[in-house]
Amino acid sequence: MLPDLPAFAWVLLALAAVTVGLSKTAIPGAGTVPVALFAAILPARQSTGTLLLLLITADAFAITMYRRNANWGVLLRLVPAVLLGVGLGVAFLAVASDGWVKRLIGVILLIVVGVTLSRRWVQSRAAAAAGPGEVGLADAVSAGAAGRRHPVAAAVYGSLGGFTTMVANAGGPVMSMYLLAMRFPVKEFLGTAAWFFAIINLCKVPFSAGLGLITVPGLWVDLVLAPAVVVGALCGRWLASRLNQRLFERLVIVFTVVGAVYLLV
Template sequence: MPELGALAWVLLAVAAVVVGISKTGIPGAGTVAVAIFAAVLPAKASTGTILLLLIVADIFAVITYRRHANWRALWRLVPAVAVGVLLGVGFLAIADDLWVKRTIGVILVAVIAITLWRRYRPARSQEPVGGRAAAVVYGGLGGFTTMVANAAGPVMSMYFLAARFPVKEFLGTAAWFFAIVNIAKVPFSIGLGLITVPGLLLDLVLVPLVVGGALLGRWIASRVDQVLFERLVILFTIVGAGYLLFS
């Protein structure tokens, strides 16, 4: 078990709850948890530790929203995501922690800017995103960012948001997407030495908090309206991007 102070344990506990909430209630909030783990633990090691907690939360999200996924959108993303994951593996093999954080931060800022521009430009060009070009761009970025920093939540949230999915379809599609991708990342993370025995022991302590957060997220999702939901997704995305850029 890693030797951590009381404040570090409190921060990790909060992050574990946020992981659960982000999967079943407020996508994008997970970036805050990623940031906390990276601040408390060594940055690269933190990605392997939080990955297993994300998978636990993914299971709850799939159980909750399994019937609401847009499978056509998911299949469209598969090729680009696979390429992005492989590029992320190569990047992790050569990049240090600082390069990882800065690169992801720049990508998130760009994605936020593009999404907001699409939403507020003249009405004649307000068609929802959903074509092959958008799937390639967002899918590639999502695959890359999920591999190097578990930070694809904001990227894919921007894609699903731009596609104008209703709340439950958004959550169901995201649930299946991340469950499949995160499980596929496990062998790569083991090979890169990101998943360790101390990290696994830490996960065992934090799993109950992830479960509690997932149940809380279900309660939140059943009560939040579409406009507030979209604003919260954008807000948490901006917070996460800011941390990665300036921490």
């Protein structure tokens, strides 16, 4: 029942599976890499359903590792917008071609990165202009502006995250930009993201099955690749404890841009 794929294709799929685990426990932006590899090797629609089940496997490890680090206030604010985005994603998948899906997601990701970087630049200029005693206050205000006090940000990022995660399992970069703007420490970032995607990915299963995205051959592929996901998740746990905040944020942004450009070209 396994797809008839050449050896190098299985190697790339195994690499993608390791990256799935790594993205859930260390570098969320890296989640665009397996999206791209699965879509390049498997039929595009089938790749979405196959990858979803591997993501759920990695979610279980991420929750176990970071279950005490989630910010539930942020998660609850995102719920209504995310559900709206998932619904729009289901409707879009029913009528859109793979090409349209990839290009739209790529454009969205680049816009989100651009907005995040511009906000950071403005905030850094404001912090530089402030006196030493005002820097902490400036940081608090900027973090609040990212979502704690402004529901518009949660609505925009939540709906985009729900939409992109439904149509291509590519919601990670969108939500990473939102959580980066919140200036969370590494573990709080990973814990909040872990619970967010664990809940959303489970909710996506019936929709994906109904759209025919989950297939029997895809389930066999998942069974073969699941150990690679576990290896990636465990390696990510080791790596996360050794990443400093600045390097972590830069890696998230770089992987997000690379994934967005790939989807566009």
